[in-house]
Amino acid sequence: MNQVRKPVLLLLPLLLAGLVLPGSAVAQSPEGKPLRVAINGFENNLTPFSVSFGSAPNTNDLIGLVYDTLFWSQVKEDPEPWLAESAEPNADMTEWTVTLRDGLEWQDGVPLTAADVAFTFEYYKKQAGASGRYAHHVSDVPLFQSATVVDEQTVKITYGAPAPQFKVMPGADLPILPKHIWESVTDPKTMSTGLPVGSGPYKLVEIVPDQLYRFEANEKYFKGKPTVDKLELPVVKDPSAAFSALRTGEVSSVAFNVPPELFDQFSKNPDLALAKSTRYQSTQVNFNARKAPLSDPKLRKAMSMATDKDALVETVLLGRGTPGLPTFLHPDSVWGTKDTKSDYDPEAAKKMLDDAGYTPGAGGIRVAPDGKPLSFSMLVNSFIPQDVRAGQLIAQQLAPLGVEFKVEALDPAALTARRRPAVMGDVPPYDAYITNLESHGHVDPDALYYFFHSPGPKGFGVGITGYTNPAFDKIAEAATTAPNDERKKLIAQLQETIATDAPSMALWYKDGDWAYRPADYDGWVADPGQGILTKRSFLPEYVKVARASRESGEDGGSAAGESTEDGGSNLLLPVVAILALVGVGIVVARRRRPAGADDDD
Amino acid sequence: MLRTTVQYALVLFAAVCLNFALPRLAPGDPVDYLFPPEQTGVITPEQRAQVLGEFGLDEPVPTQFGRYLAGIARGDLLLSVRYGRPVVDLLAERIGWTLLLVGSAVVISGLIGTVLGFRSAWRRGSAGDAPVLSGVMFLDALPPFFVGLLLLLVFSVTLGWLPTFGAQPSVSADGLEFVIEVGKRLILPLATLTATSIGPIYLVARSALLSELREDYVLMAEAKGLTQRQVRRHAQRNALLPVSTIILIGLGTLAGGAVVVETVFSYPGLGRLIYESVLARDYPVMQGAFLLLAIGVIAANFLSDLLYPVLDPRVRQSAGARA
Numbered sequence A: 001m002n003q004v005r006k007p008v009l010l011l012l013p014l015l016l017a018g019l020v021l022p023g024s025a026v027a028q029s030p031e032g033k034p035l036r037v038a039i040n041g042f043e044n045n046l047t048p049f050s051v052s053f054g055s056a057p058n059t060n061d062l063i064g065l066v067y068d069t070l071f072w073s074q075v076k077e078d079p080e081p082w083l084a085e086s087a088e089p090n091a092d093m094t095e096w097t098v099t100l101r102d103g104l105e106w107q108d109g110v111p112l113t114a115a116d117v118a119f120t121f122e123y124y125k126k127q128a129g130a131s132g133r134y135a136h137h138v139s140d141v142p143l144f145q146s147a148t149v150v151d152e153q154t155v156k157i158t159y160g161a162p163a164p165q166f167k168v169m170p171g172a173d174l175p176i177l178p179k180h181i182w183e184s185v186t187d188p189k190t191m192s193t194g195l196p197v198g199s200g201p202y203k204l205v206e207i208v209p210d211q212l213y214r215f216e217a218n219e220k221y222f223k224g225k226p227t228v229d230k231l232e233l234p235v236v237k238d239p240s241a242a243f244s245a246l247r248t249g250e251v252s253s254v255a256f257n258v259p260p261e262l263f264d265q266f267s268k269n270p271d272l273a274l275a276k277s278t279r280y281q282s283t284q285v286n287f288n289a290r291k292a293p294l295s296d297p298k299l300r301k302a303m304s305m306a307t308d309k310d311a312l313v314e315t316v317l318l319g320r321g322t323p324g325l326p327t328f329l330h331p332d333s334v335w336g337t338k339d340t341k342s343d344y345d346p347e348a349a350k351k352m353l354d355d356a357g358y359t360p361g362a363g364g365i366r367v368a369p370d371g372k373p374l375s376f377s378m379l380v381n382s383f384i385p386q387d388v389r390a391g392q393l394i395a396q397q398l399a400p401l402g403v404e405f406k407v408e409a410l411d412p413a414a415l416t417a418r419r420r421p422a423v424m425g426d427v428p429p430y431d432a433y434i435t436n437l438e439s440h441g442h443v444d445p446d447a448l449y450y451f452f453h454s455p456g457p458k459g460f461g462v463g464i465t466g467y468t469n470p471a472f473d474k475i476a477e478a479a480t481t482a483p484n485d486e487r488k489k490l491i492a493q494l495q496e497t498i499a500t501d502a503p504s505m506a507l508w509y510k511d512g513d514w515a516y517r518p519a520d521y522d523g524w525v526a527d528p529g530q531g532i533l534t535k536r537s538f539l540p541e542y543v544k545v546a547r548a549s550r551e552s553g554e555d556g557g558s559a560a561g562e563s564t565e566d567g568g569s570n571l572l573l574p575v576v577a578i579l580a581l582v583g584v585g586i587v588v589a590r591r592r593r594p595a596g597a598d599d600d601d
Numbered sequence B: 001m002l003r004t005t006v007q008y009a010l011v012l013f014a015a016v017c018l019n020f021a022l023p024r025l026a027p028g029d030p031v032d033y034l035f036p037p038e039q040t041g042v043i044t045p046e047q048r049a050q051v052l053g054e055f056g057l058d059e060p061v062p063t064q065f066g067r068y069l070a071g072i073a074r075g076d077l078l079l080s081v082r083y084g085r086p087v088v089d090l091l092a093e094r095i096g097w098t099l100l101l102v103g104s105a106v107v108i109s110g111l112i113g114t115v116l117g118f119r120s121a122w123r124r125g126s127a128g129d130a131p132v133l134s135g136v137m138f139l140d141a142l143p144p145f146f147v148g149l150l151l152l153l154v155f156s157v158t159l160g161w162l163p164t165f166g167a168q169p170s171v172s173a174d175g176l177e178f179v180i181e182v183g184k185r186l187i188l189p190l191a192t193l194t195a196t197s198i199g200p201i202y203l204v205a206r207s208a209l210l211s212e213l214r215e216d217y218v219l220m221a222e223a224k225g226l227t228q229r230q231v232r233r234h235a236q237r238n239a240l241l242p243v244s245t246i247i248l249i250g251l252g253t254l255a256g257g258a259v260v261v262e263t264v265f266s267y268p269g270l271g272r273l274i275y276e277s278v279l280a281r282d283y284p285v286m287q288g289a290f291l292l293l294a295i296g297v298i299a300a301n302f303l304s305d306l307l308y309p310v311l312d313p314r315v316r317q318s319a320g321a322r323a
Helices: A002-020 A059-066 A114-126 A128-138 A239-248 A260-268 A297-306 A309-316 A346-355 A385-401 A412-419 A439-443 A447-452 A470-481 A484-501 A540-551 A568-592 B002-025 B030-034 B045-054 B061-074 B087-122 B129-141 B144-158 B175-213 B216-224 B228-257 B259-264 B270-280 B283-311 B313-322
Strands: A035-038 A084-089 A095-100 A144-151 A154-159 A202-208 A212-217 A230-234 A273-276 A282-287 A321-323 A375-381 A404-410 A432-437 A504-510 A513-516
Touching: A035 A239, A059 A202, A095 A114, A114 A128, A114 A144, A114 A154, A128 B045, A239 A513, A239 B144, A260 A273, A282 A385, A297 A346, A297 A385, A297 A484, A297 A504, A309 A321, A309 A385, A309 A504, A346 A385, A375 A385, A375 A412, A385 A404, A385 A432, A404 A412, A412 A432, A412 B030, A412 B270, A432 A439, A439 A447, A447 A470, A447 A484, A470 A484, B002 B061, B002 B283, B030 B045, B030 B270, B087 B129, B087 B175, B087 B228, B087 B270, B087 B283, B129 B175, B144 B175, B144 B259, B175 B228, B175 B259, B216 B228, B228 B283, B259 B270, B270 B283
Parallel strands: A035 A230, A375 A404, A375 A432
Antiparallel strands: A084 A095, A095 A154, A144 A154, A202 A212, A212 A230, A273 A513, A282 A432, A282 A504, A321 A504
């Protein structure tokens, strides 16, 4: 008996020590040591063709460390010249003359010239399949025709229709490729090994598949030598593990949002600071607008009016977000409408359905005018707990309206497959699904066109909602070629139409909270629409501004709090519970022990 | 012996065929994963064909099956859709880590489980048995991710003794230093995996010894006046049979079961590769990894078949009599 108990007793102080001792901080990294930032997915060798968007929403930022775009960034109305010094349109904006900066170089020392830019546009077009997300910039909107080299530093890009937003899309989004590397590559998707050569501030020097990226500063970068010499991005899939590593100091920052439940704890931790900059992320329910009775805008609008988005934000995000607006676009996006009000009004929603002929039916579920009960399924990504929870809450909120939703959690590929009709052009089988968007979906002025234009050769149509409205199409088409002022008005009209027809119901816009250890690095730049792991966080001119603004206290920053509630207190409960259980077990066992029963060894 | 070999060959062939069919039965295909509509826009049928074509996945299924079989014969497991690299390389990178992690866990949990199980059986009903039994059952009931996170919080976050993620140091280390760094990163995942896989082994060991202790030969041995130690040794030897089987089978299944632990600790093993390939509908990787697992399970069975005669003379004799 004693032999059994001794090891247990030995363990007790160990466990107790774990509770009492403060976290022994890992030694601070001296100069020259790499800065480590945890990312949440592996993206092969970071070329625009090999990424899998597994580390979304950071994928574009990672590509951006290695590659550059002509302008920066896509979230701005008038983006800053980057590789380009300027871009001038002709009178009807169908032709853009891009002048590159002087003395640009690829990371391997080869000069970067107009030939590379022209090659890039043509190559993405040729490789439309592999280009994936970049392909739409060189297909129909804007209708790309050709790219011609004028001289070493000048290239002319020609479009089949006016392309007033050239500087933003594709200018601030399309990574420019080195011609001398890619011209011989015919299967870009299989070219996912080997180190990429870009023009960006960081050279990728080592890839440990699924584990780590190691970067070194491109000292000759045209915006000046980056502020951090070595950058290491370990892949840490599990968010709890990633934020644990941040607390121990094994990483200096984590490239994904601080989970709402950790926010308060992190705000009080004196070793950590928080930067705030929303990535314009949104979560929404998309309805299958081609499938009766969901094809009825009144039904969709009534459901939107009966969904309490404030409650969703409070319950699911613990308040760390903005409730979704009927106008869909992120309110801070340059194209968003700032003064939209919530449309929550469950009583009006009921009246709306009554008037439209949806009559009460068996089990409290209404029946559509065509006789079908309003009983639907809502597909959610089983890997995003917040989406699953939102689905369940919406189902509860819509029950009093007489609409039944069953939540089906699927893995991402199965969900995508369900959204796709078996035969192109057919009505896909789903009813509704929850999906997430980030900046690109809110700042691309053509986003609404893509998402909500009627199905057909133009737009994403059927894959998003299948929404059809000729009036909407007309405005959306006009918007793609309109100059900015005009375009803003048109996009506002589009948003009003969406608010009325509700093909998609925005649930929330998540706050962007990023945590870092200021002792390791404090140059993080938090631009609206971006996270903090962008190349600007390592470029002297921007870092200087960011530091200055933090010092003047503009940044929300971290308040070095009074008490440090870290790890220990969280642990206390489960550990005490386990110890108590073990203790009770031992006591019970000893009580039951008949005298002398254990001398049999 | 010939019959056994033929049996194993048939099982392996069936596994090879299933490995081809199962991934394709799941809804969706690699393009659905590679091009989420929100990120990339809806892929036109032409784009879809172009991408699938790069990986030979646009061919008719029988052709693909033929290429798959021919590939296996050549030791070529085709290209991963997600990684764009040969599946053989992907498996080779990870199998070492899996063997290290899962292999050590099987050995350690096997040893601990057996020793504790035998001890419990021997002291059944005593004060020594109850806490161990309830303790092991308690551990067994805890989900691995919970145990992993708890260990992570205590030993990494609070105490700061051990690293929180990865398998190897990120700064280049060599020789002994590398071994120590790898060892430090192994401790927590290994402890989690061991703690949560002791349960079944312990239970089998305990009940096997209990039933042996009820056998007549034990009574006989005691009547003959053998010491308790000698009696226990005889009974334990016989009880080892089912225990060895469950440990060896565990070897085959643990590789797949280490997914959770590998995810919590960002450990680059096979389990995580399989998990992510299933998500990505990366048919070639799934085929290759399942093949490896099937071979593992079959080899484990084969090994336990071989081991039986060594452990149990009766099997040896009856096999001899048959031959």
